[in-house]
Amino acid sequence: MTRNRLPTLFEVLSRRTHPPVDLFSFYIYMRDQQRSVDYLDFWLDVAQHMSLCRHYVRELRRSVLVGTPDLEKDQDKRSSMALEALGDFNSSPAGPSHYATEKEREQNAQMSAYLREQQPHTPGTYHDSPSSSQEHRTRSSMQLGTPHQLTSDSTSPAHAVSREDIRASAEKILYTFLLPGAEREITLPGSITQDITIAIEQDGRDDPEVFDVAKDYVFQAMERDAFPGFLRARALGNLIPPTIIARLIIGLVSIFGGFWTSFILIFLDRSRLDRCYVILPFTIGVYLLASYQYSLDPLMALLGFTEYTPFKFSRIREPYVRKLLVKRSIMVLAVTVLVDAALCVLFILVPGKRL
Structure with missing residues (x-):
C-alpha cells in the first residue's frame, strides 16, 4: 500500500x-x-x-x-x-x-x-x-x-x-x-x-x-x-536505546575533550591555526549529542538505513517513513552545524592569554 x-x-x-x-x-x-x-x-x-x-x-x-x-x-x-x-x-x-x-x-x-x-x-x-x-x-x-x-x-x-x-x-x-x-x-x-x-x-x-x-x-x-x-x-528515529546511550556517553566525553583542549590552547596563547584542531572533538561531540537528543543518526537515515538490533541494520522501505526521516535528518544536521560552528568560532577566535 x-x-x-x-x-x-x-x-x-x-x-x-x-x-x-x-x-x-x-x-x-x-x-x-x-x-x-x-x-x-x-x-x-x-x-x-x-x-x-x-x-x-x-x-x-x-x-x-x-x-x-x-x-x-x-x-x-x-x-x-x-x-x-x-x-x-x-x-x-x-x-x-x-x-x-x-x-x-x-x-x-x-x-x-x-x-x-x-x-x-x-x-x-x-x-x-x-x-x-x-x-x-x-x-x-x-x-x-x-x-x-x-x-x-x-x-x-x-x-x-x-x-x-x-x-x-x-x-x-x-x-x-x-x-x-x-x-x-x-x-x-x-x-x-x-x-x-x-x-x-x-x-x-x-x-x-x-x-x-x-x-x-x-x-x-x-x-x-x-x-x-x-x-x-x-x-521518527533510527537508533535503538543501547546505541543512543552509547552516543550520549561518547558525545559527552568528546565535548569535554574539546573544551579541555580549547582552554589549554587559549591559556598557552597558541595561534588560531593551532586551535583549529578543536573542530574535530566538537564536531564529533555535537553530532553524537544531537543523535542522542533526536534518537536519529542523520547520515545513516539519509543513506536509507535503520538499526533494529545492535550492529544490525535494514533498509528503510516504507516510503512515507523514509520521507519523514530525511526531513528530520536535514533538520538535525542543520542544528549540528550551527552549534558546532558557534563553539568552534568562539574558542578559535577568542584572544589567547598565557598564564
Whole structure:
C-alpha cells in the first residue's frame, strides 16, 4: 500500500507495511523495549487460530460443493446447507471486531455458530477433516513468535486441518497465555479469563468467538500503550536505546575533550591555526549529542538505513517513513552545524592569554 501517513496498528499486524514499521520490527520493539511480547504472541496465536478455523470450514465447504462421500458420513443435510450459506471466505487477516466489515462480522459469526453446532458432545472426539488420509500428519507449528515466520504473508497451514487441530490450538492459547500461573500469562480482567476458561474446558468450545473479547482487549492495550512509542522509535528515529546511550556517553566525553583542549590552547596563547584542531572533538561531540537528543543518526537515515538490533541494520522501505526521516535528518544536521560552528568560532577566535 502507498500511504501518505504513518500506518495503523492493524496495518502492521496484518503485514501491510514495510521496514522499519513492519511486523518484525514491532515484534522486536515489544520484546526488547516494551518487554511485553507475550501480548503480541497472544494476538498472533489467536489470529492463527482464526486462520485454522477458516481453513477447516473452507475445506468442508469445498467438499460439500463437490459432493465427496467422506463428508456425507460425517455431516447431515442441515450441516451441508449451513456450509453452503457461509460463502467463500476472503483472505483478509483476522483483526479486532470493530475493524471488520459487516460482511466479515456476519461471516465470522456464522462460522463460529457452525463450529459450535458441530462440536462433539463427548470430550475428545472430533470430526475429521475432509482429507481423512492426512489426519495423522505431523502438525505444523502454530507459533508465530519467530522472526522468519513473521515475514510470511500467509498463515494458512500447508496440510489439511482436522477438528483436533482446532481444539489443540484453542487449548494451547488457553494453557500458554490465560490460565493463572501459565508459562507466558498475560494480564487480562478476571471476568474475561474466566469466561474463556469455562467456554473451552467446560463447554468444549473451540470456535474463534471464544477469544474475541480478549483479542479486542489486547489490541486496544497495544494500540494505547505500545504502538505510539513504536512509531516514535521507528518512524521518527533510527537508533535503538543501547546505541543512543552509547552516543550520549561518547558525545559527552568528546565535548569535554574539546573544551579541555580549547582552554589549554587559549591559556598557552597558541595561534588560531593551532586551535583549529578543536573542530574535530566538537564536531564529533555535537553530532553524537544531537543523535542522542533526536534518537536519529542523520547520515545513516539519509543513506536509507535503520538499526533494529545492535550492529544490525535494514533498509528503510516504507516510503512515507523514509520521507519523514530525511526531513528530520536535514533538520538535525542543520542544528549540528550551527552549534558546532558557534563553539568552534568562539574558542578559535577568542584572544589567547598565557598564564
